Amino acid sequence: xxxxxxxxxxxxxxxxxxxxxxxxxxxxxxxxxxxxxxxxxxxxxxxxxxxxxxxxxxxxxxxxxxxxxxxxxxxxxxxxxxxxxxxxxxxxxxxxxxxxxxxxxxxxxxxxxxxxxxxxxxxxxxxxxxxxxxxxxxxxxxxxxxxxxxxxxxxxxxxxxxxxxxxxxxxxxxxxxxxxxxxxxx
Amino acid sequence: xxxxxxxxxxxxxxxxxxxxxxxxxxxxxxxxxxxxxxxxxxxxxxxxxxxxxxxxxxxxxxxxxxxxxxxxxxxxxxxxxxxxxxxxxxxxxxxxxxxxxxxxxxxxxxxxxxxxxxxxxxxxxxxxxxxxxxxxxxxxxxxxxxxxxxxxxxxxxxxxxxxxxxxxxxxxxxxxxxxxxxxxxxxxxxxxxxxxxxxxxxxxxxxxxxxxxxxxxxxxxxxxxxxxxxxxxxxxxxxxxxxxxxxxxxxxxxxxxxxxxxxxxxxxxxxxxxxxxxxxxxxxxxxxxxxxxxxxxxxxxxxxxxxxxxxxxxxxxxxxxxxxxxxxxxxxxxxxxxxxxxxxxxxxxxxxxxxxxxxxxxxxxxxxxxxxxxxxxxxxxxxxxxxxxxxxxxxxxxxxxxxxxxxxxxxxxxxxxxxxxxxxxxxxxxxxxxxxxxxxxxxxxxxxxxxxxxxxxxxxxxxxxxxxxxxxxxxxxxxxxxxxxxxxxxxxxxxxxxxxxxxxxxxxxxxxxxxxxxxxxxxxxxxxxxxxxxxxxxxxxxxxxxxxxxxxxxxxxxxxxxxxxxxxxxxxxxxxxxxxxxxxxxxxxxxxxxxxxxxxxxxxxxxxxxxxxxxxxxxxxxxxxxxxxxxxxxxxxxxxxxxxxxxxxxxxxxxxxxxxxxxxxxxxxxxxxxxxxxxxxxxxxxxxxxxx
Numbered sequence: 001x002x003x004x005x006x007x008x009x010x011x012x013x014x015x016x017x018x019x020x021x022x023x024x025x026x027x028x029x030x031x032x033x034x035x036x037x038x039x040x041x042x043x044x045x046x047x048x049x050x051x052x053x054x055x056x057x058x059x060x061x062x063x064x065x066x067x068x069x070x071x072x073x074x075x076x077x078x079x080x081x082x083x084x085x086x087x088x089x090x091x092x093x094x095x096x097x098x099x100x101x102x103x104x105x106x107x108x109x110x111x112x113x114x115x116x117x118x119x120x121x122x123x124x125x126x127x128x129x130x131x132x133x134x135x136x137x138x139x140x141x142x143x144x145x146x147x148x149x150x151x152x153x154x155x156x157x158x159x160x161x162x163x164x165x166x167x168x169x170x171x172x173x174x175x176x177x178x179x180x181x182x183x184x185x186x
Numbered sequence: 187x188x189x190x191x192x193x194x195x196x197x198x199x200x201x202x203x204x205x206x207x208x209x210x211x212x213x214x215x216x217x218x219x220x221x222x223x224x225x226x227x228x229x230x231x232x233x234x235x236x237x238x239x240x241x242x243x244x245x246x247x248x249x250x251x252x253x254x255x256x257x258x259x260x261x262x263x264x265x266x267x268x269x270x271x272x273x274x275x276x277x278x279x280x281x282x283x284x285x286x287x288x289x290x291x292x293x294x295x296x297x298x299x300x301x302x303x304x305x306x307x308x309x310x311x312x313x314x315x316x317x318x319x320x321x322x323x324x325x326x327x328x329x330x331x332x333x334x335x336x337x338x339x340x341x342x343x344x345x346x347x348x349x350x351x352x353x354x355x356x357x358x359x360x361x362x363x364x365x366x367x368x369x370x371x372x373x374x375x376x377x378x379x380x381x382x383x384x385x386x387x388x389x390x391x392x393x394x395x396x397x398x399x400x401x402x403x404x405x406x407x408x409x410x411x412x413x414x415x416x417x418x419x420x421x422x423x424x425x426x427x428x429x430x431x432x433x434x435x436x437x438x439x440x441x442x443x444x445x446x447x448x449x450x451x452x453x454x455x456x457x458x459x460x461x462x463x464x465x466x467x468x469x470x471x472x473x474x475x476x477x478x479x480x481x482x483x484x485x486x487x488x489x490x491x492x493x494x495x496x497x498x499x500x501x502x503x504x505x506x507x508x509x510x511x512x513x514x515x516x517x518x519x520x521x522x523x524x525x526x527x528x529x530x531x532x533x534x535x536x537x538x539x540x541x542x543x544x545x546x547x548x549x550x551x552x553x554x555x556x557x558x559x560x561x562x563x564x565x566x567x568x569x570x571x572x573x574x575x576x577x578x579x580x581x582x583x584x585x586x587x588x589x590x591x592x593x594x595x596x597x598x599x600x601x602x603x604x605x606x607x608x609x610x611x612x613x614x615x616x617x618x619x620x621x622x623x624x625x626x627x628x629x630x631x632x633x634x635x636x637x638x639x640x641x642x643x644x645x646x647x648x649x650x651x652x653x654x655x656x657x658x659x660x661x662x663x664x665x666x667x668x669x670x671x672x673x674x675x676x677x678x679x680x681x682x683x684x685x686x687x688x689x690x691x692x693x694x695x696x697x698x699x700x701x702x703x704x705x706x707x708x709x710x711x712x713x714x715x716x717x718x719x720x721x722x723x724x725x726x727x728x729x730x731x732x733x734x735x736x737x738x739x740x741x742x743x744x745x746x747x748x749x750x751x752x753x754x755x756x757x758x759x760x761x762x763x764x765x766x767x768x769x770x771x772x773x774x775x776x777x778x779x780x781x782x783x784x785x786x787x788x789x790x791x792x793x794x795x796x797x798x799x800x801x802x803x804x805x806x807x808x809x810x811x812x813x814x815x816x817x818x819x820x821x822x823x824x825x826x827x828x829x830x831x832x833x834x835x836x837x838x839x840x841x842x843x844x845x846x847x848x849x850x851x852x853x854x855x856x857x858x859x860x861x862x863x864x865x866x867x868x869x870x871x872x873x874x875x876x877x878x
Contacts, residue, residue, distance in 0.1 A: 120541065126545060126549065130546065130549060138552070142553045142556060146557050150557060150558065158568060161540060161542040162538060163542065163568050163569050163571075172567060176567060181598070181605060182559075182561075182563030182564040
């Protein structure tokens with residue numbers, strides 16, 4: 001579970017000597033603090049890994065001005081779930097770590113994790129994952145978005161994502177002719 | 187049943203191969219003129235509507251016919267009489283639906299070499315009588331009970347050896363000592379007869395940690411509450427040893443076929459803990475669902491329905507963040523523009539906001555390349571923002587070998603060049619095309635493939651899958667030169683009906699390799715395997731060149747699959763020796779083409795977890811001193827506690843055999859048993875002794 005600490009608790013956390021800390025505190029654009037395992041953060045996010053290695057982690061809460069609290073909560077939640085899921089995954093497919101694997105389909109829990117998100121929360125999460133350089137989370141969220149597009153007509157896709165069709169009728173016809181191979185059911 | 191379209195008739199004079207499905211041939215076709223197909227060599231009739239007399243006149247109108255496949259119901263014909271001086275092969279398949287056919291009489295067939303029977307839904311009254319077939323060589327599979335076959339005065343009526351599975355007295359002592367750890371048992375073709383009830387009942391009453399037992403019964407019992415109720419009573423479900431266990435009767439409609447790519451997925455997809463989840467499904471999978479949902483769904487069981495379409499085996503999905511991209515941070519630099527504050531908080535009303543189009547190009551390209559080929563291409567019409575993206579997204583050409591999907595026109599072979607040339611590359615992710623596209627150029631499929639593979643759009647290709655097709659199986663054209671250039675980047679490769687010449691391919695990143703009907707010498711194969719230091723899974727399908735013996739030494743291999751089916755031609759493979767495979771977790775066997783001499787020898791596989799599906803009789807498997815002959819244990823001196831999942835094909839549901847396996851694999855958790863009513867091997871033997 002994510003830790004959404006109030007100010008008082010954050011003070012507590014700060015007292016712990018830096019060397020002993022195995023978590024990092026992240027601060028959302030709207031000033032909320034979240035704590036996440038240092039190991040998981042470094043493993044899942046290239047950006048956080050760089051910050052941890054470079055010593056630019058702020059114990060009072062590293063400012064992530066681009067990420068809102070809702071998205072950051074999901075990021076932290078994902079990291080924690082990921083850390084927890086590793087033992088079981090390792091049991092099943094003995095070795096590969098998530099980072100080195102070329103690609104793996106989202107696991108069941110990852111699917112569920114993104115399935116429960118609202119449309120906006122999903123995109124907030126994609127952007128946060130991109131900002132933090134979280135390859136695996138990007139895989140999972142991109143996969144979810146592609147699932148939302150699969151098998152749909154362009155009109156249906158535009159409706160789902162509110163994409164505005166800015167082509168003229170003529171332009172559209174021209175592209176469709178060029179792409180005859182891509183249209184099968186109309 | 188709709189009639190054959192009139193336009194099809196114009197092909198009658200030129201057709202060489204014809205397959206008609208679910209269409210009607212009205213009597214007195216075309217005003218009384220009988221069907222006349224002077225050049226026709228192959229004819230398949232599947233669920234057609236035709237009268238007995240029309241069928242006979244149709245056959246009479248095919249003077250060059252070499253092979254005939256008759257599937258399911260054939261109109262109202264209760265009797266088919268075949269007299270042909272050219273026919274070399276006749277196959278009859280019955281598996282579902284009402285079957286009217288009662289008699290097939292092969293009156294005079296001087297060239298008939300094979301008579302093949304598939305399926306197990308033959309009528310009790312069914313008789314196949316062969317009056318004269320002096321050249322008959324291949325014959326099978328005889329179903330267990332019917333039909334009756336008559337060769338002149340030689341009559342076959344197969345019967346089952348009696349298995350009662352009466353266990354109470356026999357295993358009285360054993361039960362108290364045997365620690366049954368089974369959690370899941372799946373039995374297909376459960377018949378609910380006494381022997382089957384006894385078998386299931388043993389586990390109901392004694393398996394203390396059982397979680398689920400799935401009994402797949404004949405479709406005729408679907409919704410038959412009384413039957414299910416009665417079975418529940420017979421099995422004494424109320425008295426089950428494991429109170430938590432679930433018991434399910436399932437019924438499947440659809441085609442009792444296993445499709446090859448599902449087999450491949452079981453070998454290559456290592457992300458699933460148990461490849462046989464959905465065992466009952468893939469035994470009788472609905473082909474249409476398969477295509478729509480992809481094999482992935484079958485593997486993860488019915489719970490997951492992630493509307494996958496067109497292609498996409500889980501392991502076959504190319505990477506969304508494709509290799510080779512510099513570093514993740516460089517691929518999506520956090521500084522990439524248009525990223526004000528990420529959370530627009532709660533303000534954004536999803537009614538108006540176009541969030542997706544604002545994502546950076548690199549992410550949209552990843553999303554596009556995850557889409558099926560056509561869906562990916564079509565993103566160009568969404569809006570001008572999307573227009574240039576597909577062209578630079580990693581190219582994913584993945585077209586299925588399936589023509590009969592309603593409403594889905596496949597990308598045509600002729601369109602592939604256009605797709606390749608309109609794409610910029612250079613980050614080819616996947617190139618997988620239907621066999622049929624290469625078959626179009628019968629004389630030189632390698633040239634067709636070569637033309638496509640030269641495209642710069644495919645530079646750096648990660649996944650390549652092709653099969654030259656049936657016509658090339660014997661000739662085995664070479665691997666096109668252009669394919670070799672991908673060897674440094676390939677992660678997934680499936681080669682079909684091609685031969686390998688020259689120096690062995692070095693594929694340093696290759697993780698999945700399938701070799702199907704390939705032409706390769708023993709030494710070249712071993713050199714190729716040695717050149718794949720990252721190989722995780724290996725699928726050997728049908729014949730593998732002239733290799734009679736394959737020796738495997740790999741510290742990375744986790745899965746090996748062997749699929750042999752004899753109708754694909756002669757199988758030379760006699761010995762597969764897994765000499766050193768410390769990571770081997772699964773050993774999967776498919777098909778019934780394992781010959782009498784076939785031996786699989788595993789010297790050491792300490793991690794073997796998943797094992798099956800052991801065919802009825804062959805091959806012989808040796809793990810050290812533990813020996814299996816098909817799906818029974820000969821000698822189990824070596825106990826193998828690593829094995830958790832076992833799949834068997836049984837001639838009969840025999841408790842004795844399963845108990846032997848439990849002694850050999852004391853930690854077995856999931857057990858799958860498919861009852862092979864035909865018991866083909868036994869019968870083929872029986873036949874060969876009778877007939878020759």
